[in-house]
Amino acid sequence: MxxxxxxxxxxxxxxxxxxxxxxxxxxxxxxxxxxxxxxxxxxxxxxxxxxxxxxxxxxxxxxKSCFFDIPQAADWIMKPELSKAHLDIEERDLAYEKSVQLRPHIVYLANSSNVKVGVTRKGQVPTRWIDQGAHEAIEIVETPNRYLAGITEVALKEFVADKTNWRKMLKNDIEEVSLIEWREKLKEFIPEEAKAYFIENNSETHLNFPxxxxxxxxxxxxxxxxxxxxxxxxxxxxxxxxxxxxxxxxxxxxxxxxxxxxx
Structure with a gap:
């Protein structure tokens, strides 16, 4: 076929x-x-x-021309902390930017090769974790917009990675860690603006790859x-x-x- x-x-x-x-x-x-x-x-x-x-x-x-023109490829996609729709400021297309940035977002910890912090729209859980090859993940903060999630990620990546080591992930070379313990450890480093959105007492999600x-x-x-x-x-x-x-x-x-x- x-x-x-x-x-x-x-x-x-x-x-x-x-x-x-x-x-x-x-x-x-x-x-x-x-x-x-x-x-x-x-x-x-x-x-x-x-x-x-x-x-x-x-x-x-x-x-190349689309990449530098369309809102789906703007800088805030890869760097959520650059989001400005909550300020009513347009980067490429304000209507599109509001439709994505002004939704609930999740800051999470995932273990795909080592502990990493990341951001995704709430509706992308657990898809985002699957795409990263994470065996386990946990939501730690749920914010009302992308900007607050972005500045939280920036603060937390001072203490944990924000990238997956793709070779380790594919070799299944994974550090055994407790994401719940990491969540508690990182709680104090969440920015003041996002502290109210911290998620307590939730459990890890485990994923099984074929x-x-x-x-x-x-x-x-x-x-x-x-x-x-x-x-x-x-x-x-x-x-x-x-x-x-x-x-x-x-x-x-x-x-x-x-x-x-x-x-």
Whole structure:
């Protein structure tokens, strides 16, 4: 069977074992069903996720002109502390910015390779944790807007990481820690403006990824340099496909590539 479409991050469903789905325009692939099967991935062309033109992807699945123009790629996406919609200040499109920034946001701790702090919209829990390959996570602050979550993250990353070590995450090399203990330890460092939004007495969420075999030395597949790759799929974690020969492919970082997948 052959499928073709533009890559977008895999959709997920948090069941006993996380289910992964790849939307290939005309087909919706349950990637879990491809585990232990040989698949081929071939690069065909680029397609910007915004303008849908065949233009080289610059970042986040967008061509360069879209990346510097659309609100979905503005600086506050990656740096929530730069949000200004709560002040009625526009960066690129105030209506869009209000629709995203003025919603409840969660500051969380996650353990995917080590303890890290992060921010996500409340509606993105637990999707955000799954995308990061976190085995466990806990919500620590729920704010009414993105800005307050952002300044809380900035304050807390003085004491914990704010990035995932993707190699450790894929090797399943995880530090055993208590996120509840970390939550209590970090409580005093929450900014005054956000202290009232601290969440007490909640428990950790545990996540189970469909991985048959973890790589010891993961090597990343670059589809532009290697336009066709064939391998046996042995796991899915975060947004990575893991193959038997220790090749790993990050679907999310390849958004905007039109590919064919042959099973």
């Amino acid at each position: 052959q499928y073709q479409g533009v890559l977008k991050k895999m959709k997920t469903e948090n069941l006993d074992e996380i289910q992964y789905y790849l939307d290939m325009k005309t087909d919706f692939l349950n990637m879990n069903q491809l585990l232990n099967k040989e698949i081929s991935i071939s690069f065909i062309k680029y397609e910007c996720l915004n303008c849908h033109l065949e233009k080289t992807v610059y970042r986040q699945g967008f061509c 991985v048959k075999k973890y790589p010891k030395k993961p090597k990343s597949l670059n589809l532009i340099k290697t336009p066709k790759y064939t391998g046996k799929l042995v796991g899915i974690k975060g947004q990575y496909l893991i193959f038997d020969d220790e090749t790993v492919f990050n679907v999310r970082s390849n958004e905007g590539l039109v590919v064919s997948i042959e099973v």
